[in-house]
Amino acid sequence: MMTWQMILYIVIAVVVTLLVRALPFLIFRNGQAPAFVLWTGKRLPAAAMAMLVVYCLKDLSFSAGAEWIPTLAACALTVILHVSFRKMVISICGGTALYMILLHVL
Amino acid sequence: MRDRTHVLRRAFPVTVPVLAGYIFLGIAYGIAMRARGFGIAWSYTISSLVYAGSLQFAMIEPLRLAFAPVTFAFLCLLIQARHLFYGLTMLEPYSRTVRAKPYLIFSLTDETYSIVCQGAPADLSPESWYLAVSALDQTYWVLGTVLGALLGSMIPMDLLQGIDFSMTALFLVIVTEQTMDALEAWREGKESLTDALFAPVLGGTATLLSLLFFGKDSFLLVSMAAMLLGFAVKYRAEQGRKQA
Numbered sequence: 001m002m003t004w005q006m007i008l009y010i011v012i013a014v015v016v017t018l019l020v021r022a023l024p025f026l027i028f029r030n031g032q033a034p035a036f037v038l039w040t041g042k043r044l045p046a047a048a049m050a051m052l053v054v055y056c057l058k059d060l061s062f063s064a065g066a067e068w069i070p071t072l073a074a075c076a077l078t079v080i081l082h083v084s085f086r087k088m089v090i091s092i093c094g095g096t097a098l099y100m101i102l103l104h105v106l
Numbered sequence: 107m108r109d110r111t112h113v114l115r116r117a118f119p120v121t122v123p124v125l126a127g128y129i130f131l132g133i134a135y136g137i138a139m140r141a142r143g144f145g146i147a148w149s150y151t152i153s154s155l156v157y158a159g160s161l162q163f164a165m166i167e168p169l170r171l172a173f174a175p176v177t178f179a180f181l182c183l184l185i186q187a188r189h190l191f192y193g194l195t196m197l198e199p200y201s202r203t204v205r206a207k208p209y210l211i212f213s214l215t216d217e218t219y220s221i222v223c224q225g226a227p228a229d230l231s232p233e234s235w236y237l238a239v240s241a242l243d244q245t246y247w248v249l250g251t252v253l254g255a256l257l258g259s260m261i262p263m264d265l266l267q268g269i270d271f272s273m274t275a276l277f278l279v280i281v282t283e284q285t286m287d288a289l290e291a292w293r294e295g296k297e298s299l300t301d302a303l304f305a306p307v308l309g310g311t312a313t314l315l316s317l318l319f320f321g322k323d324s325f326l327l328v329s330m331a332a333m334l335l336g337f338a339v340k341y342r343a344e345q346g347r348k349q350a
Contacts, residue, residue, distance in 0.1 A: 005173045006148075012175060013156045013165055016182035017189070022211050024193030030201050045223040046284045047333055048191050049277050051326070052216055054313040055188075055323030056274040057183040058322055070268070078275045082282045091282075092123045096344045097276040104295040 066106040074099035110238075113230055117238035124217045125246045127273035130266055131159055132250015137258050138166055146255035153251040157213060157244055159183045188326050192219040199225070203233040206240075213240040217273055220280055281306055308336045 001009075028037065057075075059069045078095030085091070128216065139149040139338055144166075156162055199222070199269050200210055215223075219238050226235035241305055253261065288302035316329035 001169065001171075001173050006169055008175060009165065009169055009178055010156065011153055011184050012179050013152075013158075013161060015159050015268060016179060017156055017161065017186050017214060020183070020189045023190055024197055025200065025207075027210055028197055032201075035198055036338070037342050038198065039341055040334070041197055043305040044191055044195045045219075046281065046288075046305035046342075047306040047312075047337075048188075048195075048223075049220060049281045050309030051313040051329060052220070052308045052345050053274065053281060054317060055278070055326065056277060058317055071271075071274075073151055074341060075274070078278050079282050082279050082285065083162060086283070086286070088279055088283075089119075089122070091327055092272055092275040093280045095278070095297065096126070096269060096272045097198070099271040103268040104269065106205045 070099050070102035070106060072101060110234065111328065111343065113234045113238045114242065116227065116230065117242055119223055121239055121242045121246070122157065123201070123272040123276040124221070126242050127217065127247035127270045128159075128243065128278075129150070129253070130157065130269045131252040132247050132252075132259055133254035133257075133266075134250075135162055136251045136254020137261070137263070138254075140255055140258050141172060144164060144169070146252065149251050149255045150248065153248045157247065158184060158186060159247070160229075184324065188216075188330065189214065191217075192223070195219070199232060199236070202300070203236065206233050206237040210236050210240055213244050215270065217276065218243045220277055224280070254264075281310075284347050304340060308333055 019021055057071065075096045077098050078091050081094045082091035114253065134152070135150050153160055161182060164181065193211070197215065200207055221239050221317060222236050228230035254328065285306050286305065288297065291297045292299050292302040312332040314326065314330040315326040320328050
């Protein structure tokens with residue numbers, strides 16, 4: 001591609017991203033939205049976080065143990081740590097450390 | 107000025123999981139761009155202006171292929187559509203911000219949303235809190251990109267392999283936290299069990315089923331539609347219950 005074509009690609013990426021992120025604010029100005037939209041917006045975080053967890057795990061392959069064991073074990077540890085101590089730092093550090101160790105060991 | 111430092115100091119610990127993930131992925135992005143002949147000027151510009159991890163990785167190859175702007179725009183839309191949801195949650199909180207509003211909207215990534223959707227600490231100005239979290243997160247991303255673009259293979263990526271799991275862990279911890287809160291509300295009799303667990307169960311199952319049936323490329327759009335439908339049905343049911 002020519003340089004101007006690559007620059008145009010970047011502009012497209014910027015505009016689409018900005019548009020998607022700004023659209024709710026453009027449609028519902030000053031935060032005035034129908035009751036259903038506000039009601040949904042309040043309940044979305046819990047649903048969106050569950051969606052993002054699945055999104056993060058979308059490339060998980062079950063063909064070999066070395067592929068899925070680190071991920072699922074680390075997820076399990078993260079949840080167990082959080083249910084037990086309810087300290088974000090402990091849960092995230094513990095889960096990530098286990099994941100990195102298993103990745104190197106397996 | 108002292109206020110700003112204070113808010114940044116408060117926001118920093120909360121963003122540490124994002125720091126680990128963004129620096130690592132930013133480095134990986136800088137290296138990947140470099141390997142394909144795009145130097146620091148390209149990767150820095152893209153990380154500053156596009157600022158969207160998954161899209162930036164997905165657009166590395168198209169940047170070298172034949173020029174097809176319309177197809178590319180659809181690719182961007184497909185990857186970015188999930189961000190539509192985040193604005194819905196932040197409508198009210200961000201409507202009360204003034205000067206920072208454009209930047210807050212521009213920088214509303216998955217990870218930033220996961221933090222700002224929990225609200226601001228009661229003793230701080232919400233606007234400065236949201237701004238501190240958003241700006242710290244983008245700093246990590248751009249910093250990682252620059253490091254990767256400059257140092258390339260000098261960085262021992264093998265040792266850091268897997269550190270980006272911190273972002274999966276972040277999302278998982280927030281789901282767990284919200285679910286535990288909901289279960290407490292149920293135990294105290296404030297909410298029914300179905301009300302309490304509705305959102306996380308809806309989000310998880312809708313996305314998982316969409317992934318299984320529609321595959322990696324378009325499952326998020328299907329899942330978002332399913333979630334909106336689920337919320338609409340639930341809302342109607344609740345309104346009906348109130349009227350009865």
